[in-house]
Amino acid sequence: MRFSNIIVAVDVNDPDNGRAALARAAAIAGNEGRLHLLYVRYYLPSRYAELLAEDFDLHEQQDAMAAMREWCGDLSIDESRIDFITKRGPVRDEVISYAQAQAADLIVLGSHQPSFSSKLLGSNASAIAHHSPVSVLIARTGKK
Numbered sequence: 001m002r003f004s005n006i007i008v009a010v011d012v013n014d015p016d017n018g019r020a021a022l023a024r025a026a027a028i029a030g031n032e033g034r035l036h037l038l039y040v041r042y043y044l045p046s047r048y049a050e051l052l053a054e055d056f057d058l059h060e061q062q063d064a065m066a067a068m069r070e071w072c073g074d075l076s077i078d079e080s081r082i083d084f085i086t087k088r089g090p091v092r093d094e095v096i097s098y099a100q101a102q103a104a105d106l107i108v109l110g111s112h113q114p115s116f117s118s119k120l121l122g123s124n125a126s127a128i129a130h131h132s133p134v135s136v137l138i139a140r141t142g143k144k
Contacts, residue, residue, distance in 0.1 A: 003106040003135075004033040009095045009128070010110050012039050012067040017110030019071050021139040025108040026077050028137075035082045036102055037072075039064045040094040061086045092127040099134055108137045 008025040010018035025035055041060055064086050072079050087094040099107050111125035129136045 002030075002033075003028050004030075005036075005102060005104050005106075006033060007036045007038055007095065007099045007102065007104045007107045008109075009038050009040065009091075009107060010068070012064045014110060015067070015071070016141045017139070018068075019075060019110075020141045021108045021110030022071055022077065023075050024137065024139045025106075026075065026081075028106070028108070029081070033081070035077075036085060036098070036104070037068050037082050038085045038087065038095065038098055039068065040091045041086055041088045043089050057088075091124040092131060095124075095128050096132055099132065104134055106135050106137060107132055108139060111138045111140065 006025045006029050008021050010021055012018060022035075022037065029035055041064065065084055068084050069079065072082060085098065087098065095107060095109075098104075107128060109125050109128060111123065125138050129138065
């Protein structure tokens with residue numbers, strides 16, 4: 001089975017694991033596959049909106065897009081093969097919803113080695129892997 005429509009869910013605040021996920025997804029997709037590089041920004045309850053700068057959302061989105069484009073350059077990945085997306089909301093729900101909307105056949109995640117607390121409380125990677133209707137690959141850098 002060839003995976004050709006791949007969601008690459010990353011956290012721009014974790015560049016090592018984000019780059020690892022992107023590199024693995026690009027290798028899996030080959031030259032014909034399509035990548036959807038997705039960063040889900042933290043969900044902000046509306047009661048906090050008045051505490052933030054008026055253009056906070058726009059700047060946060062622009063910074064995320066710039067980071068993801070930089071990773072593509074670092075990895076020599078042609079941007080024409082990639083859709084760059086940011087969403088805001090619960091990570092698990094946004095990743096799975098986007099994967100379903102795009103009829104993805106694989107989700108690739110960058111994830112750190114699980115800590116004791118994430119084993120007890122769960123993690124986004126674990127939640128996505130458990131609830132995803134498609135295959136999930138969790139890419140690791142080997143760093144702790």
